[in-house]
Amino acid sequence: MAGGVSNEEVGGKLWIMWSQGVLVSVVQSTNQFITVNMTVNNRCVCISFVYAKCLQMDRRELWNSLSSGIVDSQPWIVVGDFNVIRNDQERRGGRPRPFSAMEAFNKFIDTAGLSELRFEGNQFSWCNNQQGSARRWARLDRTLTSVECITMFPEAYMQYLPRTTSDHAPILIKLEAESVSYGYPAFKFHQTWVTHDSFLDCVANAWEDGIADHGMARLARKLKKLKQILQIWNREVFGNTGQNIQHLEDRLSRLEIKLQEGNNDEDEQDYLVAKSELDLWQDREEIRLQQQAKQTWLKK
Structure with a gap:
């Protein structure tokens, strides 16, 4: 990690960390968001990381603060947990959300000239992690972008990763298409092998x-x-750890879709088993990553 910043001094719960080769300067920091300028490969993007409050009054303050910081013609990304949905179709279960709260959120998006970044994965990013009929779903997390950002990164998209330990799904944003590597990979000893x-x-x-x-x-x-x-x-x-994790994540995503449509004891049991298996494989992957980081450090 090359650097990091937090808004905890002003009562927030956000941490931003970046790696080598990324230049970051803080533009604005409040208890609900941190806005930074990020420069990579001589291209600068303004990014606002959001963790909105639960109260509607606090969120209105958030929309006003974000809108006042708009920089014309600069690519802008707004990403995070907005703690509100845009319409009632973005939830399953629970009580209907206040119309005024959704209206205020949609007005902010329109006024700021933002649009939804296309995404992959499950449409609901949050779950209360209850079982059966008590389970609730909602799309509280999203990525919004300006026209300038989409012009600079036309292939950009967002992916909801499977939820594991959190009630929110992690968000992965890819601004450009990934390069493809060719050739045979070098042999590497994996520390996780010794656990078998x-x-x-x-x-x-x-x-x-x-x-x-x-x-x-x-x-x-x-x-x-x-x-x-x-x-x-x-x-x-072991098979391929990455493929096994991907297979289990896909399986969990499919089961979540089924559970969102209706409660089923068999799907519920399959979901718990798949989550347990995923935890095991992620522990193995964590061992591998720790070993890789140690080897990288030793080479320096």
């Missing part, structure tokens, strides 16, 4: 297999063979 009961047996069996060479040549051949065996073992035991 069969790992040491796999290594021992591969190492004890007879090889005719002697000295360093024998060691080199043993290591080469061990690498090949570990790659096969990894596919059979």
Whole structure:
């Protein structure tokens, strides 16, 4: 992490962190939002990160403050938890939202000249994490952009990632299409392998297999063979961690859609099982990322 900023000194709950190669300067900070100028590859974008209050009166103050900070012709992104929906179709369950609150939000969006960034994933970003008929859904989190931003980044879109530990779905914004890498990836040892009961047996069996060479040549051949065996073992035991996580996240998203349409005991049970499996795979991925970060630090 190269830097970070928070609005906790003014009673807010926002933290912004950025990595190397990103230049960030704070424009405005209140207890409901932080606006920064972010420069990457010589392109500057104004971004307002929002965590709106629950009370309608406080949110009106938010809309006024955001509107007063508009900079003409500058690309602008407004993203976060707005704590309000635009219309009653953006919820499932619970009581209807006050019309005046939705009207004020929509008026702010129109007056500021913002539009919804196209998105992928489940349409509801928040859930109260209750079960059965007590469960509530709503689209409280979103990304709004100016015309200048869409002109600069025509391929930009937002993705709702699966909810895990939070009642809100994380938001991933992609401003440009990802580049595609080619070629075979280098062999890497994953620390998460040692957490599996069969790992040491796999290594021992591969190492004890007879090889005719002697000295360093024998060691080199043993290591080469061990690498090949570990790659096969990894596919059979762990599979592809990223693919497994993606598969489970997709499964959870499909089950959430079903549960939003109506309560079903079988879908409810499948959802709990899938979430438990996802937690396990994410723990394994966390170990891998920690190892990767440590290796990167050691290289510096």
